[in-house]
Amino acid sequence: MYTTAIDCLVEKKMQSKSPWLVIWSVAFYRDKHFLGNEVINYMKRAFQGAPFSRVYLIESMDGEGFFEANITVYAVKE
Numbered sequence: 242m243y244t245t246a247i248d249c250l251v252e253k254k255m256q257s258k259s260p261w262l263v264i265w266s267v268a269f270y271r272d273k274h275f276l277g278n279e280v281i282n283y284m285k286r287a288f289q290g291a292p293f294s295r296v297y298l299i300e301s302m303d304g305e306g307f308f309e310a311n312i313t314v315y316a317v318k319e
Contacts, residue, residue, distance in 0.1 A: 243280045251287050262296045269300040284317045295319055
């Protein structure tokens with residue numbers, strides 16, 4: 242599921258003129274305990290040839306009032 246979504250995102254964003262890409266997820270936190278670093282590593286490989294100078298994945302539980310405590314930022318490409 243994640244790899245398919247990443248592949249679609251890479252394809253869709255390849256023509257972007259922006260130097261940065263920020264990807265937001267409110268579902269990743271639920272699955273990362275069994276996925277480990279597989280998704281992040283896949284993203285790093287997938288975006289390696291992308292025109293962006295920086296790519297970040299931001300994850301949160303998207304809880305009102307709890308947002309800042311539940312945010313994690315992953316550097317996919319720097």
